[in-house]
Amino acid sequence: MASQVYGSYIHNTTVHHGCQRHSRGANWYCNGRRNVTFLLFIMLLLLLLGHLGVCSGRPDALASSSSSTTLRTTSPPSGNQYYSDSNSRQFSWSVKGMDPTNEGDDRDVGGDSGVGDAYPSASSSSGRSPIPHDDSDGFEESSPRSSGPVFMPNTGDVQAAQADTEHNGNGDTKRYPVASVEFDRVKTPFIIGVWIFCASLAKIGFHMTPKLSRIFPESCLLIAVGVIIGVLLTQTGNMNVSPLTPDTFFLYMLPPIILDAGYFMPNRLFFDHLGTILLFAVIGTIFNTLTIGVSLWAVGQSGLFSCDTPLLEMFLFSALISAVDPVAVLAVFEEIHVNEILYIVVFGESLLNDAVTVVLYHMFEAYTEMGPTNILYTDLLAGFASFFVVALGGTIIGILWGFLTGLVTRYTHQVRVIEPIFIFVMAYLAYLNAEIFHMSGILAITFCGITMKNYVEANISHKSHTTVKYAMKMLSSSSETIIFMFLGVATINSRHDWNIWFVVLTIAFCSIYRTIGVILLTAIANRFRLHKLNKVEKFVMSYGGLRGAVAFALVLLIDKHHVKLQPMFVSTTIAVIYFTVFFQGITIKPLVKILNVKRAEKRKPTMNERIHERFMDHLMAGIEDILGRHGNYHVRDRFKRFDNKFIRPLLLRDHRGAEPKILETYSKLAMKDAMEYMRRNASTIGNISGTESMSAIFRNYTTGNINGNLSGTLNGSTSFSQLDSSTWNIDMQELEYNPSKKDLTDARIHHLLAEELCKPYRRVREHRRLSYSRHAVNDRDLSTQPVNYRMHMNIRRMVGERKHHHKRSKRLGKDGKQNHVSFPGITQNGSAKQFSHDYINEVLQESENDGDGTKSTSKEDWDSAITFTARTSHETHTSGNNEATKKPSQEMDGSTGTNAAATESARVTTPTATETMLPWKRDDEGESTCPLKQSEFPAWCSNKEYLAYSSPSATFLGGIEQPKIASVIGLFRRESSGSVQDSRASSESSLHHTSGPESPPAPGAVLLIEEGGPEPLAGMLGIPRRPPVGRRGSMLELGSTTVNSIPEEEATTPLTSPQNSPLSSLSDQRWMALGKGSGSLSRLAGRLSALVSSSSSSSSSDDSSNEDDEETDEKCAINRTQN
């Protein structure tokens, strides 16, 4: 640690400018044509600009650049000084300073650190606020060095902007600046940002050049870019920029990579091969360390290195150089896609050998400091024991934090948005926690990830899961990028002590002993392995022993005081890293191809595989039990049992079943099917539903209107009750109803429902709109909810049958059938009921569809449409003259006025279904009561656009705002209805989820379904037709007449009971839809009461003309009701 020298980030502005120009020229000149070059150019430009920004506030800094050289002479003597740059706040990005005795560095120190920077001690300067780093500034140059700390703090922040005016000593009064530049304050994060940005840009660059990325692994290219940047920075005299410090690396860069590795570790594979992995990680690493150390020492004894090579220092070096690096292995192995066994063995080794490396490293470091003579055998024993402490301690800490994360995420379902942060933060805490006790942080975070994964994923929402996945990948990949880039930069900036023989021999020994170790250890491992590692795999294993940034960070950690050879170690480490990453990394790809190593195939398990493999697990566990041998399967089985019995119930919010994986696979596949189906048939569904819904709404509306109107204008309640509970059927078409159509309708209902089932996402949006909380993420997507198995089954069936509904034929069919279906009171046969039910479904479900399709119409609009219907009915029964303007299709009735309406309604006592259906035939009402042919149904009814924009239906679709007050009637109904409905309503959480004013009617809504469900149309129409007096009574009446048909209704829907609604989606869906629709019905009742209480209804422009009438009418109505 003591060897860390914090260099300066401050750069001479002018030099930068020169550099910038230079690099630009160079880049253009050499190969400006390539994408990469261009990107690199941009990148470098930005990087340099970032540095440039340091001095940007000081124009006079540009004046001269030469003066910096004069300062160099005053730079501190060689040794292990801390160079504190003017901004020593930036700890993490402070730079591994180079030894000033190095001539390159020496020059650089002068150039860089400028005036007040090269203080001999860090402590004196650490407290300072930023210092102007411009040596070219005449004033500062001349100022005594010691005055820097005294002088600067006062002006620290503002001086950057005001330096030229104020620091020259000519004025003490500060003027308020129009604009000021203050780079120092943001310098640290800014430079961090610039680095990350550049590294990421570089990464983009590679992937834009397929040629390059095909040959080289990404790590190589990143290092190359790092080298280029390093060279440029060196050229510009900023030698000290070497951002990769051990602390930065270990505290900030490594954890994301390891967490990613641990979290996405294939657990099963990992534990299957744990024995082999441990063998390699522990024995292999120790073997390598000892052999390399001894060999180097032995060669050193021969004097080949022409320097003293004490055994302990050689061991120290070999300890850090012999560890396979997880970052490098990941980077290379992810690109070559070897089979998973190979991958997991090499990668697992690289992860788990951390404990060994840490222990060996610290052990030898301590021994080196103690000196070889002072080492007692107890120290050796302590070292050995500490291995177990470090390894097991790290593992246990990780596992504990993993369980803790699972436990925490169990309770996050109210605050979904912060779910991902727990995963990151707690894993990071596990890492730091292990580091506190000097245990293996890598092991801790690895096992934390492995442990938490299963529990966390069952708890968090699907979206959070996606977030976690991407954030983790993003973090790890960017920190990997930066690590490699910094390795490149560090190469150039290092003060190298090249000892050719040492380097060559180290590389040779590393390769040789790695190979020997692999051969020996696989021989051992194969004795216990089912899958024998063959020669090719052995080769890949030994060849894949890449070294990387961990070794580099560790070598930087070596204390130069105690280990004089540290510079040589640094150089050698870099050489080894370069060798492994470049030579092995580049060649491993073709070699894998040549040797025909079994490649990995990325795939998701199919249902069969999942089930049968699990089946085999149980089988094998059973066989092992019979054999009396406790192998892998036995242990796994036992753990699973324990897990299911104790851990999962504790950590999971909803612990479902013993085989979460089977369910998970199933829901994933089902989801995929659904999405697939949606993608393929999206347009069809949308069109069909859209048109049907509009025309259906329209028809429905008019039916309700007319009925309400007629009966309302008639003599009150008697006719109402007649109609409501009517078993009359005077509709000729209805009587002639052809039973064969029932089948058609059934089919259509089925298709419709099945199609509508694809719409859970849309509903999500509606709900989301209603939630005002900024942090409320409404993720009731499928995967978090219990999967709608029935729905998926249906969809899948449809996919399987390749059913394609032509919308044309569909529309035709509907036109042929639907008009007489809508007659309200028909309960005679099941088919009629079916029709009406179907109808309601269409209307309700598709209204949702519309709400999403066209932004303007939404759920509320739909609700208000219904509300409006209700109001029209009231107003029409009291004053019939309003109806003309209100009813969309009553064009010709506008002139008839009150009298006409009264007379005609007096004549028509019982309207036929056709009449109610066809409002544009209202003019015929007076003359004839004969049913009208369906063919007269105008074309525009099914023209969605027309309806949406210019048809009269737009009138009733125009929104009236929702009632602000809960429905009195709804409340009453809730009371009167049993608790069954309430429970059902509560199962439909979506309704409850809606914001305040809406929620009270919901239970009532469900009640409506329950009672009016079989005859929703009756319900729909019944409300408008309710007599003003005894509205309650009519409601109950309605309920009573229809309640006995509930069984039938349930029989028509081939579904299970709605109680387990999440599972049976057909029924669920239907119930939901009905719930919503009738929720709106009850909401209209709420509307009435709202009008009474507040009498401040905000109506849409469509009916604003009638507002006054309506209000008064409704007041009357309500008053009467309450009487």
Place this chain on the structure above:
Amino acid sequence: MGNRSSLLLREEEIAQIQEETGFTPNQIERLYSRFTSLDRGDCGTLSREDFLRIPELAINPLGDRIVHAFFEEGCSDRVNFLQFMQVLAHFRPIKKGRDNKLNSREQKLKFAFKMYDLDNDDKISKDELLAILHMMVGANISEEQLTSIAERTILEADQNGDQMISFEEFCNALERTDVEQKMSIRFLN
């Protein structure tokens, strides 16, 4: 116990078993000692109860089926050592260059398939699959879900559209699975 078992096992029996199953004499003796330790009644055969007396097997969700698999060959209530060994031979790891009579991939798959196929019609029906799912997944999952899972599974594997999984379809469905690995026990090598 090892003594006793080797005493009880005659040379020609060992030879016969070795011939039929491919186990080495050493393995045969070890397994025989296990066999006799399971055989509480000392009658040279194992009953279902003998198997289910193994505590782990008793709580294995598929324990019954596994035991049942031992009894499938002969229809008797008891399993003698040869039958015992024949069943276990399925789980020997595959060795290259040797004849793998009972432990070939196909035999392993066949064994697993037979465990599903209760009615021996060489097809896994939905009900049979459902029964297995019941055992494995347990009670926490509704019948509906399980049914739909089973349907999904069958639909996925079913190639000829008979709503059943035949053995060929079973093999195809597990084409990518390393059955040789999964259904082998190192101990039996």
